[in-house]
Amino acid sequence: MLRKDEVEAEEESLRRVIRGLSDDQRGEFYRHAGKAVKDPDTYAALNWLFIVGLHHFYLGRWGRGMVDIAALLVAIGCFVSGYVWTGAGLLLVVWSCEVWALFRSQIIVQDWNNRLYRSLLHRQKQP
DSSP: OOOHHHHHHHHHHHHHHHHTSOHHHHHHHHHHHHHHOOOHHHHHHHHHHOTTTHHHHHTTOHHHHHHHHHHHHHHHHHHHHTOHHHHHHHHHHHHHHHHHHHHTHHHHHHHHHHHHHHHHHHHHHOO
């Protein structure tokens, strides 16, 4: 479980490291980061409007997105087959997980961006 204080502390630590880079290194870092950094509002909008997993695809979490889509298709199949309560229960489980992600979108995306920054910094240190 992501803790807001830990994610924010890591972000501040990464910012200090980035500030310590030379101007050229910092420019290169931001050039790469600018293309890949994610926006929490986009993540939240994709979650709110399309609860079928698009917000997971936005962060590159393909497996989790596919699980959401599969659960939705199974639920639709249950409704069509007459297993309404089973389909409704499955949708309720998916919905409750996704609502939780919606309210934590800021911290989820902040953590994703921290991982991106760490990866870019690690690559810059490689010869």
